[in-house]
Amino acid sequence: MFRDRFIRGERSFHRQSRESAFQKGDLKYVILDLLKDKPRHGYEIIRELEEQSMGTYKPSPGAVYPTLQMFEDMGYTSSTERDGKKTYTITDEGLRFLAERKDSADEVRSHIKRRWSFKNVGRMAMVMKEYHALENVLGRGFRTLDAEQTKQIREILINARSEIENIIGEE
Amino acid sequence: MFRDRFIRGERSFHRQSRESAFQKGDLKYVILDLLKDKPRHGYEIIRELEEQSMGTYKPSPGAVYPTLQMFEDMGYTSSTERDGKKTYTITDEGLRFLAERKDSADEVRSHIKRRWSFKNVGRMAMVMKEYHALENVLGRGFRTLDAEQTKQIREILINARSEIENIIGEE
DNA sequence: TATAATATCTAGATATATCTTGATATATTA
DNA sequence: TAATATATCAAGATATATCTAGATATTATA
Numbered sequence: 001m002f003r004d005r006f007i008r009g010e011r012s013f014h015r016q017s018r019e020s021a022f023q024k025g026d027l028k029y030v031i032l033d034l035l036k037d038k039p040r041h042g043y044e045i046i047r048e049l050e051e052q053s054m055g056t057y058k059p060s061p062g063a064v065y066p067t068l069q070m071f072e073d074m075g076y077t078s079s080t081e082r083d084g085k086k087t088y089t090i091t092d093e094g095l096r097f098l099a100e101r102k103d104s105a106d107e108v109r110s111h112i113k114r115r116w117s118f119k120n121v122g123r124m125a126m127v128m129k130e131y132h133a134l135e136n137v138l139g140r141g142f143r144t145l146d147a148e149q150t151k152q153i154r155e156i157l158i159n160a161r162s163e164i165e166n167i168i169g170e171e
Numbered sequence: 172m173f174r175d176r177f178i179r180g181e182r183s184f185h186r187q188s189r190e191s192a193f194q195k196g197d198l199k200y201v202i203l204d205l206l207k208d209k210p211r212h213g214y215e216i217i218r219e220l221e222e223q224s225m226g227t228y229k230p231s232p233g234a235v236y237p238t239l240q241m242f243e244d245m246g247y248t249s250s251t252e253r254d255g256k257k258t259y260t261i262t263d264e265g266l267r268f269l270a271e272r273k274d275s276a277d278e279v280r281s282h283i284k285r286r287w288s289f290k291n292v293g294r295m296a297m298v299m300k301e302y303h304a305l306e307n308v309l310g311r312g313f314r315t316l317d318a319e320q321t322k323q324i325r326e327i328l329i330n331a332r333s334e335i336e337n338i339i340g341e342e
Numbered sequence: 343t344a345t346a347a348t349a350t351c352t353a354g355a356t357a358t359a360t361c362t363t364g365a366t367a368t369a370t371t372a
Numbered sequence: 373t374a375a376t377a378t379a380t381c382a383a384g385a386t387a388t389a390t391c392t393a394g395a396t397a398t399t400a401t402a
Contacts, residue, residue, distance in 0.1 A: 024359080024361080024386080025253070025359085025360070027361075042379070043377065047377095059361080060361065060362045061380075061381090062361070062383095065379065065381095066361095067360095083370090084377085084378060084379075085379090086379080101253075104253070123318060123322075124309075124312075124316070124321060126321070127324050127325050127328065131305070133328075133332060134328060134331060134332045135302065137336055138298060138299065138335070141295070144339075145339070149338050149339070150295060151294075152338055153298050154301050157302055157331065158301055159331075160305065160328065160330075161301070161304060161305045161308055164308055164309070164327055167320050167327075168320070195349075195350055195351075195396080195397055196349080196350070198351080213389070214388050230351085230352085231351070231353060231354085232352095232388090232390075233351070233354085233390090233393095234351050234352075236389065236390070236391090237350090237351095254360090255358080255360085255389080256388065
């Protein structure tokens with residue numbers, strides 16, 4: 001159950017954006033957001049997210065179905081069962097919840113957009129693999145390097161970045 | 172509770188100079204200083220300090236959470252709970268406290284800087300900052316790049332890595 | 343100055359919600 | 373019959389917060 005089920009208002013006015021969305025409690029916003037578009041059943045939601053993320057994120061049934069059950073308990077959705085599929089429709093109550101948490105929901109959505117809206121995940125995955133290999137090397141250097149060496153390394157990174165920016169920019 | 176809850180400025184000349192940074196009562200300044208940047212919850216603060224110190228300092232929950240609770244009691248922060256996370260926002264009262272203790276706070280901050288950079292952490296932190304900037308650029312590229320461009324980027328990263336490996340290796 | 347009292351901190355145990363992995367069940371479809 | 377679509381469930385991992393016990397530093401007191 002949502003831990004904050006019973007929490008009443010009294011919140012601060014501006015909530016700063018956390019830099020890495022899709023943290024612990026965020027899946028419910030994603031799912032409700034999908035239900036806002038149109039009614040769906042659980043499996044459909046799983047597929048949809050897998051597809052939207054180009055296969056990089058496929059939520060587990062153990063996350064999706066209990067969440068839907070919770071929505072049901074809290075009146076955020078109504079459901080109809082047919083042919084073994086339980087289809088969930090968002091209710092006014094659910095819409096209200098989304099509106100109330102607009103900041104969180106927007107954050108999550110924009111994060112997803114940034115992360116997922118590209119076509120060439122496969123190729124990019126190789127790039128990211130190389131990027132993380134770099135991180136390993138940097139980790140090895142930690143604590144043993146002197147000022148001059150760190151300066152050189154930093155310059156290498158800056159150069160790499162500007163070269164990459166050129167490639168990205170020139171279209 | 173903060174031992175000096177009720178002291179005001181007149182006491183300040185009693186204060187001996189501290190030579191080792193981050194002494195007993197100093198954590199509160201560090202935390203409030205983080206909250207000045209943006210609202211955060213406890214776990215986030217722990218992670219942030221761990222990251223900023225490159226893993227050399229990770230405050231224990233038994234230090235962080237009671238401190239936040241104290242802030243709350245004294246009106247230095249307001250908090251909201253959502254998704255199981257209690258997010259603390261600094262209040263005017265808290266800002267005033269920081270300002271009032273500016274000397275202490277600055278001292279702590281500069282000692283941290285000195286101490287951490289003494290261990291190479293400061294410099295390495297700049298390297299890591301640059302590294303993460305690179306990640307941002309890569310993120311921008313996700314959407315639009317073709318095969319040739321990703322190949323080039325990957326090569327840039329590979330080159331950067333091997334250059335860095337040379338620097339690290341040659342001691 | 344010595345000792346006691348108190349505050350702060352570390353380490354780690356405990357609690358709870360969320361999520362992942364993966365197993366199982368059943369119905370449908372190829 | 374095999375594969376796919378759909379749902380349920382259990383076990384374990386992780387994120388986050390709370391709490392306790394003990395160590396150490398600081399202040400108060402005798």
